[in-house]
Amino acid sequence: MTLPVQLLWLIPALPLLVAGIGALTRHRGVALAAIFAMAGSFALSCLALAGALQDPSVHATYNFAWFDLGHGALRLGFLLDPLTALMTTMVTFVGTLIFIFSLGYMKEDKNFSRFFCFLSLFAAAMLGLLVANSLLLLFVCWELVGLASYLLIGFWFHKPSAAAAAKKAFITTRIGDLGFLLGLLWLADSTGSLLFYDGGQGVLEATALASLSGQTLACGLALSTAIGLLIFCGAVGKSGQFPLHVWLPDAMEGPTPVSALIHAATMVAAGVFLVARVYPLMSADALLAAVPVHALTVVAFIGAITALMGALIACAQNDIKRILAFSTVSQLGYMMLALGVGSSTAAIFHLLTHAFFKALLFLGAGSVIHAAHHEQDIRQLGGLRTKMKVTFATFAIGMMALSGVPFLFSGFWSKEAILHAAHEWDVSHLPLYAGLCAVVLTAFYMTRLVAETFFGKPRSHGAEHAHENSAVMTAPLVILAVCAVLLGFLGTPYWPWLQKTLDPHYEATHGGLGLMLLSIGLVGAGLGLGWALYGRKLRTTAAARDPLDTAAPAVMAVLADRLGFDELYAATVGRLNSATAAFADFLDRYVIGGLVTFLAQLGIFSGGVNRQVDEANLNGGFDAVSESVRGSGLFYSRKQTGETHGYLRVVAVAFVLLALVLALGGVR
Amino acid sequence: MTPLHLCLLISTALFCIGLFGALARSNTILVLLGIELMLNAANINFIAFWRYGPSHGAANGMIFVLFSIAVAAAEAAVGLALIIAVYRHQKNIRLQEATVLKG
Amino acid sequence: MIVALIIIGVLILGSAAAAMLRRNLIHSALLLVASWTGVAAFYLWAGAEFLAFAQILVYAGAISMVVLFAVLLTRQSRDAELPVEPATVTRTASAFAVTASLAAVIGAAVSTARFPASAAEAPSATVKEIGLDLMQEHGAALLIVGIILTVALIGATVIASTDKKRDPEDAP
Numbered sequence: 020m021t022l023p024v025q026l027l028w029l030i031p032a033l034p035l036l037v038a039g040i041g042a043l044t045r046h047r048g049v050a051l052a053a054i055f056a057m058a059g060s061f062a063l064s065c066l067a068l069a070g071a072l073q074d075p076s077v078h079a080t081y082n083f084a085w086f087d088l089g090h091g092a093l094r095l096g097f098l099l100d101p102l103t104a105l106m107t108t109m110v111t112f113v114g115t116l117i118f119i120f121s122l123g124y125m126k127e128d129k130n131f132s133r134f135f136c137f138l139s140l141f142a143a144a145m146l147g148l149l150v151a152n153s154l155l156l157l158f159v160c161w162e163l164v165g166l167a168s169y170l171l172i173g174f175w176f177h178k179p180s181a182a183a184a185a186k187k188a189f190i191t192t193r194i195g196d197l198g199f200l201l202g203l204l205w206l207a208d209s210t211g212s213l214l215f216y217d218g219g220q221g222v223l224e225a226t227a228l229a230s231l232s233g234q235t236l237a238c239g240l241a242l243s244t245a246i247g248l249l250i251f252c253g254a255v256g257k258s259g260q261f262p263l264h265v266w267l268p269d270a271m272e273g274p275t276p277v278s279a280l281i282h283a284a285t286m287v288a289a290g291v292f293l294v295a296r297v298y299p300l301m302s303a304d305a306l307l308a309a310v311p312v313h314a315l316t317v318v319a320f321i322g323a324i325t326a327l328m329g330a331l332i333a334c335a336q337n338d339i340k341r342i343l344a345f346s347t348v349s350q351l352g353y354m355m356l357a358l359g360v361g362s363s364t365a366a367i368f369h370l371l372t373h374a375f376f377k378a379l380l381f382l383g384a385g386s387v388i389h390a391a392h393h394e395q396d397i398r399q400l401g402g403l404r405t406k407m408k409v410t411f412a413t414f415a416i417g418m419m420a421l422s423g424v425p426f427l428f429s430g431f432w433s434k435e436a437i438l439h440a441a442h443e444w445d446v447s448h449l450p451l452y453a454g455l456c457a458v459v460l461t462a463f464y465m466t467r468l469v470a471e472t473f474f475g476k477p478r479s480h481g482a483e484h485a486h487e488n489s490a491v492m493t494a495p496l497v498i499l500a501v502c503a504v505l506l507g508f509l510g511t512p513y514w515p516w517l518q519k520t521l522d523p524h525y526e527a528t529h530g531g532l533g534l535m536l537l538s539i540g541l542v543g544a545g546l547g548l549g550w551a552l553y554g555r556k557l558r559t560t561a562a563a564r565d566p567l568d569t570a571a572p573a574v575m576a577v578l579a580d581r582l583g584f585d586e587l588y589a590a591t592v593g594r595l596n597s598a599t600a601a602f603a604d605f606l607d608r609y610v611i612g613g614l615v616t617f618l619a620q621l622g623i624f625s626g627g628v629n630r631q632v633d634e635a636n637l638n639g640g641f642d643a644v645s646e647s648v649r650g651s652g653l654f655y656s657r658k659q660t661g662e663t664h665g666y667l668r669v670v671a672v673a674f675v676l677l678a679l680v681l682a683l684g685g686v687r
Numbered sequence: 688m689t690p691l692h693l694c695l696l697i698s699t700a701l702f703c704i705g706l707f708g709a710l711a712r713s714n715t716i717l718v719l720l721g722i723e724l725m726l727n728a729a730n731i732n733f734i735a736f737w738r739y740g741p742s743h744g745a746a747n748g749m750i751f752v753l754f755s756i757a758v759a760a761a762e763a764a765v766g767l768a769l770i771i772a773v774y775r776h777q778k779n780i781r782l783q784e785a786t787v788l789k790g
Numbered sequence: 791m792i793v794a795l796i797i798i799g800v801l802i803l804g805s806a807a808a809a810m811l812r813r814n815l816i817h818s819a820l821l822l823v824a825s826w827t828g829v830a831a832f833y834l835w836a837g838a839e840f841l842a843f844a845q846i847l848v849y850a851g852a853i854s855m856v857v858l859f860a861v862l863l864t865r866q867s868r869d870a871e872l873p874v875e876p877a878t879v880t881r882t883a884s885a886f887a888v889t890a891s892l893a894a895v896i897g898a899a900v901s902t903a904r905f906p907a908s909a910a911e912a913p914s915a916t917v918k919e920i921g922l923d924l925m926q927e928h929g930a931a932l933l934i935v936g937i938i939l940t941v942a943l944i945g946a947t948v949i950a951s952t953d954k955k956r957d958p959e960d961a962p
Contacts, residue, residue, distance in 0.1 A: 661786030663718070664881055667710055671888045675895060682899040690795060695900040697799040697832075701806055703893040708810035710885030713878060716815060716860055720822055723853070724806055727829050737913070738836040741906050746915050746923045749838050753924070756841075756848050757935045761942030763853045767860040768946035774864040775952070783877070 022066035024079040027097040027150045030060045030067070030107055031160075035143035041136025049132040053139045054118045060146060061111035064104065071104035076523040078216040080152045096214055098152030101520045102367065106149045106292060109371050112502075113284045113378045114142050116495035120382050121276040123492035124389055134174060134274070141167030145285050149292065154203050154213040154222070154250075157293070161199070161253065164286050165192050171281060172273040184269035191266040195256015202249025206300075209234075209242060215296065223299045232303040239311050243303040247314035250297055251321075258290025258351045261325040265584050267348055271340040275385030278340060283347050283381045284374040291354040291370050294318060295363045302361070316446055319359020323450035325352030330460035334467070334567070335578030338395050339384045342468050346421065347377060349457055353437055356450050362440030364518040364525055368510045369433035371517075375506055376420035376430055379499035383414035386488050386496065387472060394481035397471040401558065404473040406485050409493045411473050413500040418469050420503045422462040422546065425539045429507030434458065435535055436510060436518075442534050458538055462545025467553045475557035694735035702728035715773065715780040719766045726759045791835075798835055802828035815861045823854045840917050 022029075033056040041049040071079075082096030118138060125134050144163035151157040166189075173185030206222060207213050209231060214221045221227065231243035254260070259267035270282045281287070294301060301314045329349030336342045350373050357366035388395055390407060404411045420430035438458075441451040477483040487493065510517040518525040552566045568575045577583065705724030708717055730752045737748025774780045776787075802825050809821035826849035833842035924932050 663782050663785065664710060664713075667718075668884060668888060671706055671710060671892065675888060675892045678892065678895045678899070682895055689905065690792060691905050692900060692903075693792065693795055693799070694832075694836075695903075696897065697795075697802065699893060699896045699900055700799075700803050702896075703889045704803065704806045704810055706892065707885050707889040710888060711882045712810065713881075714815060716857060716864070717810065717818060720818070720857065721810060723849075724810075724822075724825070727826065727849075731829065731832060734833055734836045734838055734841065737838070739905065746920055749841055749915055749920060750923060750928055752838075752841055753844060753920075754928075754931060754935055756844055757939060760848050760853060761939050763856060764946040765942050765949070767856050768950035770860055771863055771950045780864045 022063055022070055022099075024070075024081045024097055024099040026063075027067060027081065027099055030063050030111070030150060031143045031146035033057075033060045033063075033143075034139040034146065038136050038140035038143055041132055041139060045132045047131055050118075050122055050135040053135040053142075054115060054122070056139065057111055057115040057118050057142060060142070061108070061115050064107040064111045067099055068101075068104035068108050071099055071101045072520065075101045075520045080214075080216045080218075080221075082152060082214055082217060091211075093155070094153065094212070094214055094217075095156045096152035096217070097150050098215055099150070102292075102295060103149055105367070105371065105517075105521070107146055109374050110142070110145055110149065110285050113374055113499070114138075114145075114280060116498055117276050117280045117284075117378060117382065120279075120385065120492050120495040121274075123489055124276050124385055125274060128274075130174070134171075137167055137170045137174065138277075138280070141171065141281060141286070145289065148289055152215050152217075152221075154206065154215070154297075157296070158199065158203055161257070161289065161293075162196065164281075164289060165189060165196070165257070168192075168270070168281050168286055171277040172270045174273055174277065178272065181272040184266075184272040188266040188270045191263050192256040195252045195254070195263050198249045198252025199254075199256075202246045202252070205249065206231075206246050209246070223297065228299055228303045231300070232307060235310075241304040241307055241310050243300055244310060244312070244314045247297065247301040247303075248317060251294060251301070251314065251318060254290030254293045254355075255321065256290075257293075258287050258355065259325075259348045260290070260321050260352065260355055261328055262584070264325060264329070264348050265588060268336075268341050268344040271338070271344050275340065275381060275388055278344070279378045279381030279385065282344065283377040287347060287351055288354070288370045288374060291351065291358065291366055294355070294358045295367055298358070298363045301358075305361075313446075315359045315361060317359070318355055319441075319444070319446075319450050322352045322355025322357070322359050323453035325349065326356055326457045327352070327453040327460075330457040330464065332578050333464045334460060335575050337398055337579075339387065339397050339400070339468065339472060340381070340395055342397070342464060343377070343380055343384055346380075346461065346464070349461065350377065350421070353434070353454065353457070356454060357437040357440055360437075360441045360444035360446075360450060362436065364510075364521045365433065365436035365440045367521055368436055368517050372420070372429035372433040372503070372506050375499055376417045376428075376503040379413060379417035379496060379503050380421065382492075382496055382499065383410055383417060386410045386492055387414075387485070389492070390485040390488055391479070392481035392484070394479055397468060398558065398563075399479035400472045400477070400482045401475040402473070402477040402482060403485055407487045409487060409496060413493075413496040414473070415469060416500040416503055418465045420507075422465045423458060423538065423542045424546075425542065427504060427507075429503055429505070431542075432507040432511050435538060438534060438538055455538065455541055458541045459545040459548075462542045463549040466546050466549025470549065470553040471558060474554065476559065478558070478560060689739070691735055691739040694731060694739070698728040698731040698735065701725075701731065713781050713783055715770050715782045715785070716767070718782055719763065719770065722766075723759060723763060726755060726762075730755055794835055795832075798828055798831045801825075802832065815865075816858070819854060819857050819861055822857070823850050826850050826854070837913070838915060840915065840920055 034053065037049065037053045037056040040052060077100065079099040080096050082094050084092035085095045086093055118135070121134065121138065125131055128134060141164060144160045144167055148157055148160035148164060151160060169185050169189040172188050173182050175181045176185070203213065210222050210227045212220055212222055212227070215223045217224070219226060222231075228243065231246065232241050234242040236242060236245055256263045267282060267287065271278050273282070301318065304310055304313050305315065307313075326349050329345045329347075329352055333342050333345035333349060336345060350369070354366040354369050354373070357363070357369060386407065387400065387403060387410060390410070391400060391403070394400060416428070420428040423431045423434045425431050438451065438454055441454055442448070444450065477485070508514070515525060556566075565575070580586070702725050705721040705726075705728060708721030708724065710721075712718055712721065733748045733752045733755070737746075740748070770780055773785050777784060805821045805824035805828060809818040809825060812818045812821065826845060830842040830845040830850070833839070833845055
């Protein structure tokens, strides 16, 4: 039994339905409904996956007209291929576990149902993003996940830091989305379609790609490169890549399950997914020799920078969630690096494994935070190993997966795939070196994290009274831990099932054993260094200085300050923005406002003139007329004295005059 | 000096006497009587011209005087009634004091 | 004839002038009766006997009675007779000036006027002729005069009567 592509919309529709219900009611049952909806979506995803695996090379599409627009119709569609199916399966599976975990984590929150409403909205948008066969539909869902992310980061909006973080996340990703939107519009303008696959007419199919890569812009870039890079801007924003990574650590102000689901496993991976989805477009310029830069080269270097930078900063953080956040930034950089060096399969592989073990780590962190009464500072924790055995065990598995401990853990295999791809990249080996550095650093800071959190003695009241959480929170941890181990075996060089599924033309390369040994050595070095610095001599008090801080305080201060990106942006972008705003304010206030004031004054002046004319001339005229009427009336009323003798006298005089006239004029 | 001239002079004199009375006297009754005298003077003229006028045979002059007398009678009746009303209002009949209707 | 006319004229003018100048109203009224009778005599002199009778009836009979009643009804006490005011003097002077100028103008006009010669015989005007004339040629005017007299009679009664309802304290 498989899920036909026509019914693919059911996968996002189920959580969307729950989100709609959750918007209307505050009943706690919304949470259960959301879990069942996610479970249902997971079941449907499995069916879809089964269908997709029957013939991995087929892009099954179902396109339909949304509305008529001018001469044509705006068309949307659903797409079912292994990428979609694997992603939806992963998202629904991890989502279901995190939903279940949230039952326990958010139990005491008074906005319990609202939380699940938002989570369901997020899940619906994320799944819609995955099944979209249209860049437009993908963009719509893309913005919706951004909205859900905003709502969930700011879920505890009464905390000013949470509200600020939500705003920061929204605005920062919006900068990237602007590029995405421009690329989308440019693509629509160039090809007349936004469907990925449309029976030969889609933008990711040979005709359109040839046309796009054949055109050269004024700056020498191929058109496909320009559009690809613009779309990549969206991925940079959403996936927290350098230089738009600043929002992701702050997003940890949201509830921990949100961090696990959105800011570790799924949404931030959407950027990687996007690049993987439009990979044919991104790589369309690969064969062009004359262009100044290939799109994927940019992607690779951005990824490399991000991977190294994230890992570096993570070493100097003290907040358990922030360490994991920078780790996520770093791992996302890895994925971008993989995409850039031409191995989308390695990127997706790492995306999937990372989703599981990073969700596991975040949920473990959530479990710790929940148990330790919302204490997040690793310096304040400690000694939880014995108090929270399940959490410690699963967290350790996640830590080892992330560090790339060889052979048993999934992170090792996916990381190996990436390093291998980077090694084979013939443009530059710099990304490979950055990746190798990041391997050491990752192992190092994860060791530090585990050592500080779980070993030693409790260093705060919260940690002292911590105890293991209920099964509703530990069960997802165990399941995720199992997955974090097993998932790696889907893509080993010896049985590259995943790679072959995603890319039918994939050919396993058995070389690079030396690289693997080097990487194992580096992981060992990182772990050993971490243990040497933090494990051997355990922290005893919360106020004790970090060994690295003692060694190189200046470097650590800069790293703790996240390399000063926030300050840099505040000083440059923020100040530019303020200056622009001030200029606009000046324009508005004095130029436009002045013009308006001038016009208004002109109106007032002409009104005054009008009034003067009216009062002086017209009114004067009317006043004079009425005054004369009144005056003459007064005059004649004076004449009317009531003295009958006077009247008679006037009559008599008039009679005399009449007689005189008659006598002189002579009427004979 | 024909009789007609004499008649006309008499009527002129009578008219002037009446006019003087109407203008000069303050008693309203005398003013009214002065006006009656002026009417009589006019009647004398009618009769004079009837008697010595150029056209004979027509009784127009007499008829006119007859109507004039009738109107004078009516005028005297109404005028004296008015005088009584004025007297009742202001307790005298001095014309210069009856100025209530002034503007 | 002329002599008779002169005598009649003197009678008319003399009594009229005296009536206008006397301070006593009763005397004035009586003198006016004499003047009106003189006018009637003039009518007789001119050959209009019917008019003379009408004049006697209306003026000497009716109007003089009405005037006498009015004088008696509005009579004031001797004490109320005011001394001659300055306003009265100026009024009299101006009245005299107007009257004199009128007399001069009309007198001069009449004196210098020339009339065509006329028959010495008085035109015949019997009562029957006048009656026929009135009823035939001037019937409409006669009717209108009748209406005027009726209206004047009713009006005079209404004006002179006391409206007790409206202002009872005004009752004499």
